[in-house]
Amino acid sequence: MSQDHVDAAAPRRSIYRHALAVRLTHWLNVLSLTLLLMSGLQIFNAHPALYWGDKSDFEHPLLAMTAADAPDGTGIGVTTVLGHEITTTGVLGLSFSANGRPVERGFPSWATIPSYQDLATGRLWHFFFAWLLVLNGAAYLAYALASRHLGRDLLPTRHDLAHIGRSIRDHLRLRFPKGKEAEHYNVLQKLAYLLVIFVLLPLIVLAGLAMSPQIDAGFPVLLDVFGGRQSARTVHFIAAWTLVAFVLVHLVMVLVSGVWNNLRSMITGRYVVEEEEASDGR
Ligand code: HEM
Numbered sequence: 001m002s003q004d005h006v007d008a009a010a011p012r013r014s015i016y017r018h019a020l021a022v023r024l025t026h027w028l029n030v031l032s033l034t035l036l037l038m039s040g041l042q043i044f045n046a047h048p049a050l051y052w053g054d055k056s057d058f059e060h061p062l063l064a065m066t067a068a069d070a071p072d073g074t075g076i077g078v079t080t081v082l083g084h085e086i087t088t089t090g091v092l093g094l095s096f097s098a099n100g101r102p103v104e105r106g107f108p109s110w111a112t113i114p115s116y117q118d119l120a121t122g123r124l125w126h127f128f129f130a131w132l133l134v135l136n137g138a139a140y141l142a143y144a145l146a147s148r149h150l151g152r153d154l155l156p157t158r159h160d161l162a163h164i165g166r167s168i169r170d171h172l173r174l175r176f177p178k179g180k181e182a183e184h185y186n187v188l189q190k191l192a193y194l195l196v197i198f199v200l201l202p203l204i205v206l207a208g209l210a211m212s213p214q215i216d217a218g219f220p221v222l223l224d225v226f227g228g229r230q231s232a233r234t235v236h237f238i239a240a241w242t243l244v245a246f247v248l249v250h251l252v253m254v255l256v257s258g259v260w261n262n263l264r265s266m267i268t269g270r271y272v273v274e275e276e277e278a279s280d281g282r
């Protein structure tokens with residue numbers, strides 16, 4: 001994230017915001033996470049219920065997706081969350097095939113890889129992209145440490161933390177920084193990215209590894225940390241959806257803070273900073 005070109009005529013200038021390594025690893029990450037989620041939902045569909053502890057207590061799932069018969073005899077989808085039943089026909093529990101036939105399925109075919117029920121193929125996709133995610137993450141971390149991207153661009157400064165209140169207020173009003181301040185991530189962005197990189201993604205990876213019998217044999221402590229295989233599966237699932245929530249907020253922020261400028265910066269590296277007007281009213 002360094003400045004290198006100034007357009008004197010206009011009150012805006014172009015800066016070089018994202019290094020090639022960050023851009024490449026970001027988009028490879030987007031690809032891996034999308035395919036991991038969709039193949040993960042295929043795996044989930046093989047037994048669409050979650051439990052806590054070491055064993056599956058079929059009578060008391062934390063979450064379950066099933067199909068049932070409505071009083072008029074038609075099929076409905078029912079999702080049970082902590083004992084509360086919700087009708088989710090068409091999306092969860094029961095969805096419709098391309099020719100309109102009702103099919104009993106946890107997640108619908110458009111959300112899974114492959115689209116038809118095939119656990120073995122889903123697992124092949126999942127494990128392939130799990131490795132890609134880990135290798136890509138290692139490459140990103142190596143670059144971020146070696147180039148000081150982590151310390152310089154992602155770690156909040158004392159000044160950032162002292163002004164976090166103003167940053168939150170500005171964000172809620174959808175006011176984004178201009179001039180010098182716009183050259184760097186704001187404190188909320190930094191904290192969100194750090195949480196995803198150092199808490200959420202490692203949690204998903206560890207919970208995923210904890211479900212693998214080969215890894216457990218070598219590191220039994222991993223299963224103890226999660227409190228059993230079913231707990232690890234539930235943590236993995238919840239963390240995956242927390243990541244989806246982050247991506248939704250991330251996308252909204254990309255959209256409202258200048259979609260083309262942001263996307264260009266993540267593709268070519270170039271980002272246009274608007275200069276601050278003389279009296280900004282702040
Ligand atoms: C799939 C999950 C995604 C994750 C985990 C993710 C995560 C991140 C992270 C950690 C950064 C900061 C990178 C750094 O500076 O080291 C970032 C930046 C960015 N991401 Fe994503 N991202 C995801 C998806 C997307 C998608 C789908 C888009 C757009 C369609 C997008 C657009 C951007 C842009 C434009 C930036 C640069 C922000 C700026 O310059 O202010 N991201 N993302």
Ligand code: HEM
Pocket residue numbers: 033034036037039040041043044045123126130131133134204205207208209211212233236237240243
């Ligand atoms: C290194 C990374 C990962 C590893 C090692 C991993 C491993 C696993 C394993 C072993 C399973 C259960 C397989 C089975 O029961 O046969 C699983 C399921 C699943 N994974 Fe991952 N995974 C990883 C990353 C991810 C990511 C990033 C996401 C989401 C974006 C994700 C979403 C899911 C989902 C939704 C399931 C289904 C839950 C279930 O029914 O068990 N995984 N994963």
